[in-house]
Amino acid sequence: MKLKRPAYTKFICAKCKCHEKIPTDIVLQMDMMDPGDPLYPPMFNCEKCDGLMRPVYFRGYTGIEYTYDGN
Numbered sequence: 120m121k122l123k124r125p126a127y128t129k130f131i132c133a134k135c136k137c138h139e140k141i142p143t144d145i146v147l148q149m150d151m152m153d154p155g156d157p158l159y160p161p162m163f164n165c166e167k168c169d170g171l172m173r174p175v176y177f178r179g180y181t182g183i184e185y186t187y188d189g190n
């Protein structure tokens with residue numbers, strides 16, 4: 120059964136708390152290309168500061184769920 124995913128995944132910057140929506144397909148691709156520590160979700164560099172953006176909610180391709188409330 121194919122998992123239903125939203126078209127966009129919301130990210131929050133850990134530093135300046137700005138929000139950004141990234142297409143879920145791209146987030147999934149990043150998750151699959153990164154064989155690193157599964158404790159960490161795919162992350163983006165914030166365009167407004169030097170902080171890291173983390174997904175508010177994202178389920179990785181291995182089924183791991185990541186949540187982040189901005190704190």
Ligand SMILES: [Zn+2]
Pocket residue numbers: 132133134135136137165166167168169170171
């Ligand atoms: Zn930022």
